[in-house]
Amino acid sequence: MRPKVILITGANGEVGHGLIQRLHAMKDQPPVVVLDIRGLDEHMQPLVDTTIVGDILDENLLDTLMSEYEIDMIFHLAALLSTHSEFRPTSAHRVNVQGTINLLQLAEEQARWRGKAVKFIFPSSIAVYGMPDLDTKAQVPPLTENEYTMPTTIYGCNKLYCEHLGRYYTRHYRQLATTPEPFGVDFRCVRFPGLISALTLPTGGTSDYAPEMLHAAAKGEPYQSFVRPDSVIPFMAMPDAIKALLTLAHAPREQLTQLVYNVTSFSLTAEEIAGMVQQAFPNAQIDYAPTPGRQNIVDTWPREIDDSAARRDWGWLPEYDAERAFFRYLIPTIQQRYRST
Numbered sequence: 172m173r174p175k176v177i178l179i180t181g182a183n184g185e186v187g188h189g190l191i192q193r194l195h196a197m198k199d200q201p202p203v204v205v206l207d208i209r210g211l212d213e214h215m216q217p218l219v220d221t222t223i224v225g226d227i228l229d230e231n232l233l234d235t236l237m238s239e240y241e242i243d244m245i246f247h248l249a250a251l252l253s254t255h256s257e258f259r260p261t262s263a264h265r266v267n268v269q270g271t272i273n274l275l276q277l278a279e280e281q282a283r284w285r286g287k288a289v290k291f292i293f294p295s296s297i298a299v300y301g302m303p304d305l306d307t308k309a310q311v312p313p314l315t316e317n318e319y320t321m322p323t324t325i326y327g328c329n330k331l332y333c334e335h336l337g338r339y340y341t342r343h344y345r346q347l348a349t350t351p352e353p354f355g356v357d358f359r360c361v362r363f364p365g366l367i368s369a370l371t372l373p374t375g376g377t378s379d380y381a382p383e384m385l386h387a388a389a390k391g392e393p394y395q396s397f398v399r400p401d402s403v404i405p406f407m408a409m410p411d412a413i414k415a416l417l418t419l420a421h422a423p424r425e426q427l428t429q430l431v432y433n434v435t436s437f438s439l440t441a442e443e444i445a446g447m448v449q450q451a452f453p454n455a456q457i458d459y460a461p462t463p464g465r466q467n468i469v470d471t472w473p474r475e476i477d478d479s480a481a482r483r484d485w486g487w488l489p490e491y492d493a494e495r496a497f498f499r500y501l502i503p504t505i506q507q508r509y510r511s512t
């Protein structure tokens with residue numbers, strides 16, 4: 172018998188680390204198998220059952236996973252983030268789209284073998300939106316899932332398309348088969364705002380100015396923001412991001428009226444973030460040297476998103492507003508982190 176497991180791809184990223192820690196603390200979870208091209212940091216390894224160093228584009232590796240495990244749930248976190256993706260759009264497409272379709276196919280085959288749907292949990296992003304100009308961005312109310320989905324980055328295009336792939340695999344896969352089978356992929360997607368973790372720095376994102384500002388201040392280093400002080404997008408503290416993934420993963424299917432849900436916590440300008448950071452680190456040196464390219468990307472992302480569908484369908488409620496995120500989680504945790512290194 173193949174052991175029943177949870178698979179996490181891209182497990183060595185900031186979301187992966189948080190998710191692994193939370194799953195480890197939960198009772199009655201299947202063993203966790205992680206897959207990451209960079210392996211898994213040593214301090215995380217005791218928290219998982221199996222670490223596989225490998226590429227989601229390696230079909231032989233996915234075949235091996237297929238034959239060795241009964242995969243109950245997939246958290247497909249592996250992705251190239253927005254800034255990195257702009258420099259390598261075809262690689263971004265391969266990793267972000269081909270990688271996702273490989274995993275969806277794996278989920279579909281797994282479901283067929285075990286006669287039961289496989290949950291596929293997918294983090295999407297506010298990068299799927301594309302505000303046409305700053306006036307519109309300032310004036311529109313918080314965006315629901317289907318408004319202004321006209322991304323200007325390859326990463327945003329990749330994420331939006333993968334949302335559609337998830338819908339296709341869940342609702343329409345094999346629609347022309349003579350003997351339609353029950354669909355096997357149970358795709359569930361959260362659209363995240365910019366995430367801020369006290370423990371890890373993201374690599375290659377465009378919302379990274381917020382975590383970078385904070386980590387630089389905690390390390391006593393000066394920071395130059397690559398966006399203007401008035402730049403505003405929604406953010407979320409990492410514990411809430413993990414909570415969102417796990418709550419959606421465990422929500423009863425019949426309560427879910429859509430496959431893609433916005434989630435958000437608070438919206439702040441870069442200047443407001445700097446203000447919070449300077450309250451905790453009065454010597455922090457933060458100034459602004461906006462780079463036009465990355466600034467343009469942030470300007471196309473919405474000021475606020477509407478997460479009322481998630482609140483209604485699966486009881487989503489963030490635990491950290493801006494005040495709590497900075498003064499109860501980010502700052503104390505980060506102070507401790509840099510004190511002990």
Ligand code: AKB
Pocket residue numbers: 252253254295296297298326363364365366373375376377378379
């Ligand atoms: C990025 O900046 O690429 C990500 C995102 C907003 O999805 N943090």
